[in-house]
Amino acid sequence: MRPVGSKYLLEEPLGRGATGTVWRARQRETAGAEAAVPGQPGETVAIKVLKEELAGDPDIVMRFLRERSVLLRLTHPNIVRVRDLVVEGDLLALVMDLVDGPDLHRYLRENGPLTPVAAALMTAQIADALAASHADGVVHRDLKPANVLLMQHEGQMHPMLTDFGIARLADSPGLTRTHEFVGTPAYVAPESAEGRPQTSAVDIYGAGILLYELVTGRPPFSGGSALEVLHQHLSAEPRRPSTVPEPLWTVIERCLRKNPDERPSAENLARGLRVVAEGVGVHANAAQIAAAEGVGALLAPDPDPTAVPGVPGAADPTQVLPTNAPQGAYDPNAATSVLPHTGGPAGAADPTAVLPNTGAADPTAVMPPVPPGQYGQQGQQPEQPHPWQTQLRAARDRNDQTQVQYLDPDEDPLRRRPQRQVARPQQQPRQAPQARPQQPQPRGRQPQQAPGYGYPQQQPQQYAPPQQPQQPQQPQRYAPPARPEPQRPAREPRAPRQRNANPMKIPGLGCLKGCLFTIVILVVASWLIWELTPLHTWVGQGKGYWDQMTDWIGKVGDWVEKVGGSSGSGN
Numbered sequence: 001m002r003p004v005g006s007k008y009l010l011e012e013p014l015g016r017g018a019t020g021t022v023w024r025a026r027q028r029e030t031a032g033a034e035a036a037v038p039g040q041p042g043e044t045v046a047i048k049v050l051k052e053e054l055a056g057d058p059d060i061v062m063r064f065l066r067e068r069s070v071l072l073r074l075t076h077p078n079i080v081r082v083r084d085l086v087v088e089g090d091l092l093a094l095v096m097d098l099v100d101g102p103d104l105h106r107y108l109r110e111n112g113p114l115t116p117v118a119a120a121l122m123t124a125q126i127a128d129a130l131a132a133s134h135a136d137g138v139v140h141r142d143l144k145p146a147n148v149l150l151m152q153h154e155g156q157m158h159p160m161l162t163d164f165g166i167a168r169l170a171d172s173p174g175l176t177r178t179h180e181f182v183g184t185p186a187y188v189a190p191e192s193a194e195g196r197p198q199t200s201a202v203d204i205y206g207a208g209i210l211l212y213e214l215v216t217g218r219p220p221f222s223g224g225s226a227l228e229v230l231h232q233h234l235s236a237e238p239r240r241p242s243t244v245p246e247p248l249w250t251v252i253e254r255c256l257r258k259n260p261d262e263r264p265s266a267e268n269l270a271r272g273l274r275v276v277a278e279g280v281g282v283h284a285n286a287a288q289i290a291a292a293e294g295v296g297a298l299l300a301p302d303p304d305p306t307a308v309p310g311v312p313g314a315a316d317p318t319q320v321l322p323t324n325a326p327q328g329a330y331d332p333n334a335a336t337s338v339l340p341h342t343g344g345p346a347g348a349a350d351p352t353a354v355l356p357n358t359g360a361a362d363p364t365a366v367m368p369p370v371p372p373g374q375y376g377q378q379g380q381q382p383e384q385p386h387p388w389q390t391q392l393r394a395a396r397d398r399n400d401q402t403q404v405q406y407l408d409p410d411e412d413p414l415r416r417r418p419q420r421q422v423a424r425p426q427q428q429p430r431q432a433p434q435a436r437p438q439q440p441q442p443r444g445r446q447p448q449q450a451p452g453y454g455y456p457q458q459q460p461q462q463y464a465p466p467q468q469p470q471q472p473q474q475p476q477r478y479a480p481p482a483r484p485e486p487q488r489p490a491r492e493p494r495a496p497r498q499r500n501a502n503p504m505k506i507p508g509l510g511c512l513k514g515c516l517f518t519i520v521i522l523v524v525a526s527w528l529i530w531e532l533t534p535l536h537t538w539v540g541q542g543k544g545y546w547d548q549m550t551d552w553i554g555k556v557g558d559w560v561e562k563v564g565g566s567s568g569s570g571n
């Protein structure tokens with residue numbers, strides 16, 4: 001057990017994410033007055049220990065401290081409470097209430113999609129949490145099922161939103177020059193993907209994706225690569241699956257509008273979803289059905305959305321633009337969340353590290369930044385995937401851990417700048433990033449009513465066509481970023497490969513084949529000679545070839561028998 005500060009002892013890891021590891025921990029002594037919840041000695045808590053990359057950066061530590069009061073006061077029945085923030089040496093940790101239950105991603109994986117009623121009611125509670133946080137000026141920015149924990153309480157389960165402020169902490173504005181990407185592609189709003197100003201509407205977009213996934217078992221946009229998924233967020237229109245009732249689709253479609261100004265406020269979203277839940281249930285009366293059908297009128301946008309600080313265009317006095325971007329210029333990287341490079345060699349021991357350095361096997365590995373110019377044209381193979389593509393491939397399309405990756409602006413396809421022919425510095429060797437393997441999706445499961453969630457056990461009324469089996473998403477393989485090849489002498493062109501006649505390598509097979517072929521040739525040749533020449537008349541018997549052959553074979557047989565018999569009697 002490792003101490004965290006003087007007040008807590010880490011017991012066992014509960015899970016790992018891109019920004020840190022969550023531990024089950026025990027309180028050693030009552031926390032000081034600065035903690036929101038003093039706690040009792042012996043009490044069990046959850047502690048998220050942020051990665052060294054975060055903890056080692058003074059900008060992030062400052063932000064952590066500055067936001068301490070915001071995170072600590074963010075209380076809501078559907079938000080995992082942050083009890084304390086520990087800053088000690090190079091250690092940053094959030095002490096939270098321990099939630100005894102699975103996260104929503106795991107629940108979906110194990111139980112399949114929810115019914116429209118259950119999905120609407122669960123998302124309504126998440127929207128309640130968002131409304132409270134937006135009112136407090138906090139935008140989540142990484143809303144996804146993995147960040148919703150299901151708390152068991154009196155036989156029921158309640159969704160609890162966690163990881164508030166983590167993306168915000170990582171989004172240190174002074175560091176945007178390092179051009180890294182933070183996000184989970186399947187849930188990223190178009191404006192975030194494009195680097196436009198972000199507001200609380202990004203959380204509404206995330207809620208729309210989550211709602212779609214709750215009711216269908218998969219997010220609306222998927223693709224062969226994370227880049228493809230991001231492009232779909234920017235340009236593809238989601239289609240209504242036949243299992244989604246029309247009123248629920250109205251809500252999803254409004255949340256997924258490309259224009260953030262057209263998305264509903266969190267408060268209106270919660271209200272609209274409860275109306276839909278009533279109207280699509282089996283016990284709905286005519287008035288409730290009519291109200292659900294008119295839900296569009298309830299989904300008014302937020303007239304004053306909460307701006308995400310530190311993003312160009314956001315109404316935030318602390319905003320700092322990247323030093324290499326002119327004010328007002330379009331820079332898709334400027335809005336991305338960033339983490340600093342630790343600067344140390346890979347695997348360098350850090351005495352303050354709390355997380356064990358698991359090296360390549362660590363699925364939470366943060367992609368280390370790459371020196372600018374690494375992805376130059378020199379040495380880059382034409383068939384290699386685009387650097388952006390390879391980087392984002394590591395951020396899987398569904399419920400992946402938040403990825404923090406380097407993005408060179410020169411290589412960003414969205415910038416559409418002409419390629420510059422400049423000499424690039426030599427690339428430093430980098431630690432291979434890891435990505436955790438994709439979990440297979442359940443196939444053909446019937447929607448769950450989420451028993452034990454406190455939802456009415458209703459079945460959808462007129463909006464329940466048979467459930468189509470969901471296609472599992474193709475697991476993506478992580479392709480490491482393209483590396484420039486070292487200069488090598490030009491190779492001699494290879495001689496064309498000879499096909500091997502004996503691919504299975506059976507000894508003597510070639511010889512056997514040759515012998516058989518020769519015997520066949522000899523038999524055919526002798527037959528032709530016998531039949532087509534007067535040989536058989538010269539021999540004086542006038543027999544056909546096969547008769548003569550049978551005679552001779554018989555004679556040889558008799559002779560062998562005789563020889564055998566005489567040698568036997570001799571004995």
Ligand SMILES: Nc1ncnc2c1ncn2[C@@H]1O[C@H](COP(=O)(O)OP(=O)(O)OP(=O)(O)O)[C@@H](O)[C@H]1O
Nearest residue numbers: 014015016017018022046096097098099146401402
């Ligand atoms: N307060 C908590 N109580 C109990 N378990 C928790 C708590 N917070 C997180 N966990 C567990 O720890 C796991 C990791 O959480 P974390 O937020 O670091 O990762 P993530 O959300 O899956 O990934 P990422 O941070 O990369 O998006 C969660 O899946 C959950 O199982």
